[in-house]
Structures are given as C-alpha cells and as structure tokens.
Amino acid sequence: MKIAVFASGTGSNFAAILESIKSKKINNVEVVLLVSDRPEALAVRTAINESIPVFSFTAKDYPNKQAYEEEILEKLTQLEVDFIVLAGYMRLLGHVLLHVYDRKIINVHPSLLPAFAGKDAIGQAIDYGVKVTGVTVHFVDEGMDTGPIIDQRAVTIDSVETRETLIKKIQEQEHKLLPEVIQRLANMEAAE
C-alpha cells in the first residue's frame, strides 16, 4: 500500500511510521510522499534526509484551497498513492481530496474524540480537568476532527501531571496506534 503522509510540524508521527516500516513492525506499506503546508517544518527535513519525495506549499500563494489541493492531487495520482495519513496536518481538507480519497484518509488526534476536537487538544483536556484523555485515529471527513472512529487508546492524567509529561504519554500512544492502524488498513487493502 502506497501512502502519503501530510504533516505541518515536528513530524514525530511521520518518523514513527518510517521507523515502523524500517524495523518491519509494519509490512507492505511504503511512504511515497510527504505533503506539508509549512516548507520549513521539521517533518520536511526528515523526509529529505530519508530521500522521500516532498510536496510543500504555502497556502497564501494560491487563490483558494481547491487550487493547492488540485496540485497535491496531481502528485498523489502520479505516485499512485492509495492512502493518505494526516499526522499533525493542521488544515481542513477540501472536497478535491475528500472526493477522490473517500474513506482513504485517516487522521491522528491527541484526545478521545469527540472530546476536545480542534487545536491544542492536550491543553483543552488539562484545562477541563479530565482524569482520562487519549488518542484517536479516525477517517477524515469535511469536519474538524470528525469522521468515523477507527481506534482509540486511553491515557490517564495523574495528579502530578504536567503538560510536558502528558504530551510525552500521548505521543507514545500515538506512535504505536497510528502504525498499527496503517497496518490493519494495508491488510484490508491487500485482501480486497
């Protein structure tokens, strides 16, 4: 299964996917493209170091979402991408990609959705005072962190928790769950 990963920032989930492939924790999955809306993102540097093709863009250079998504789609089509993985991609997808990749786009989010959708889900959980939060991987639709849930992992928030320790616990779970779900999808794709 050929996948494209979309990332806006650090790309620790992107790196976790690459590591899972290298160490053969996941099989029959190839990352053929990294897409980023921030050319200076660390994820872009990781892709370059790993010789993975990059398509990076600056949204304000385009008249609208449709225009840059059409360019992304052209790349995805050229590279015969089967699946899209959003790993910290901080933009809503538009109809160009959602239409062609219907039920073939997943996202990882740092909360137990539908709680704490949107930006800074970890900060939202701390501010609310919940004792359990977690990680969700879900199919992507036009909403913000909506779409059918594929799997979740719970993470407890201890009385001594700080933002930093909670981020670390959540990321540990993300880095396991996201590759696991990708493998399940690849197995399903192979069985089709």
Ligand code: GAR
């Ligand atoms: C991850 O925690 C991911 O769940 C979150 O962005 C972070 C990216 O980290 N995504 C969202 O909040 C989506 N709404 P990374 O760049 O180190 O993978």
